[in-house]
Amino acid sequence: MAEYLVELYVAQGDHTAARRQAASAERAGTDLAREGRAVRYLRSIFVPEDETCFLLYEADSADLVTEAVARAGLRLEHVSAATTSVAGAQESPDGTTKGTRMTSTTSTTTSTSTTSTTPTGTTGAPDLAELRDKQQKVWSSGDYNKIAALTVPVSEHLVDHVGVSPGDRVLDVATGTGHVALAAARRSAEAVGIDYVPALLDIARRRAAAEDLAVELTEADAEHLPYDDASFDVVLSAIGVMFAADHEAAGRELVRVTRPGGRIGLASWTPEGFVGGMLRTVGAHVSPPPGAQPATRWGTEEVVGGLLGDGVTDVRSVTATVRQRFADAAAFADLFLTYYGPTFSAAGRLDEEGRAALRADLVALAESHDRGEGSRGLVCDWEYRIVTATRR
Incomplete structure (x- = not known):
């Protein structure tokens, strides 16, 4: 099975909310696995400074991961097929893994075939002038x-x-x-x-x-x-x-x-x-x-x-x-x-x-x-x- 990352928005970088989302995602993955579906929740990566929680799943397809997230009652931002491992993340006492940087992933969302190589929480400041031009x-x-x-x-x-x-x-x-x-x-x-x-x-x-x-x-x-x-x-x-x-x-x-x-x-x-x-x-x-x-x-x-x-x-x-x-x-x-x-x-x-x-x-x-x-x-x-x- 391949590994997939799910990106969730966490308002204000709230640790409690991130922990709650991760627990719901884990329960949903367990329920689907008990039904004989080829999906397994692995862990979460919380990046509070980016107000983002990443869920790492192992599954036969992105569709199964999307189904697990929906069953957990969560609204996903992206589902990505992880081509490299998550780096710079450490296990934290609140049950989530806190990430400081993440390597690139390739997007496999069903709505588009566009490839994304955007790192989240990477070292190096973003080019805000370029971002401003894009937003304009x-x-x-x-x-x-x-x-x-x-x-x-x-x-x-x-x-x-x-x-x-x-x-x-x-x-x-x-x-x-x-x-x-x-x-x-x-x-x-x-x-x-x-x-x-x-x-x-x-x-x-x-x-x-x-x-x-x-x-x-x-x-x-x-x-x-x-x-x-x-x-x-x-x-x-x-x-x-x-x-x-x-x-x-x-x-x-x-x-x-x-x-x-x-x-x-x-x-x-x-x-x-x-x-x-x-x-x-x-x-x-x-x-x-x-x-x-x-x-x-x-x-x-x-x-x-x-x-x-x-x-x-x-x-x-x-x-x-x-x-x-x-x-x-x-x-x-x-x-x-x-x-x-x-x-x-x-x-x-x-x-x-x-x-x-x-x-x-x-x-x-x-x-x-x-x-x-x-x-x-x-x-x-x-x-x-x-x-x-x-x-x-």
Whole structure:
């Protein structure tokens, strides 16, 4: 039998969650083996800094491993046929093996025949500039303006929650089509927005002109804000900075440009919510670029507090949901596969069979979140978290 690695997401690098996942995976493998199936759980490799737990199985096929993971009630990110052994891992007291680096594996996921040679947790820093360029191209693909309207309520909630007031100088980081910047301008604030996708900034400018709102819009990325220290009373981002390539640098920049006593407010999709599930579904079909961190880390208060660091105080958060309606689950999947950068880009890397499998998984995800209220169409609640902090 061949050896296979299963990659699972572990929010916040939680040791207890990793141990629980490993125990469930072991029980599922044992149950299948008792049924005469050619699959055997071997061990787990936990890489907390990457929020990842790898499960090592021995089996006749990747399909059997996928079945074992499904029986364990776990959502996998990838199933890979291990061509080399796991290195740098040590047995830990909590029952998992903690890994510090891992050699390359060759992807055998059924949705794509693409070969992956991306090491996880390897020594050597990832090329974040290259990653930023790749992500910029992803967000420039599709037509995000067709999707952006879904997040208007999130942006309005963020501006209200932080309490933007007339005369505040407000920065909207990763403004996209300008939701937060426009909402701040409507409250008579001095609104500034940055984004690294020129086409989205053009849309934001047209929207501002249509409402006769004064909004300054500049092309820049979240890791290199073109402003002096302490330039803003309020720094905000709604479903934006969470997609930065370098999370640590973006966190430092948010703090740097906020004046002492100023406020930072960030709205991000949660790992546990609908969009967190959608991004994991995409990742199960197409491997993320080397060095990419889960965007939904920003949907966890403790992670954001760590990214903002000692320069802030009074870190707190609230969760909320935004209700979304579609004709049906298929309409949701087709909308996002056609227009939403991450799903559009992922689908473009797959063959026809792979795209069909991705679409089927997106449909299944949407159906699993349908509130089933008896009304026509699909009704889903998408969870997000607003984290606020005060600059010291």
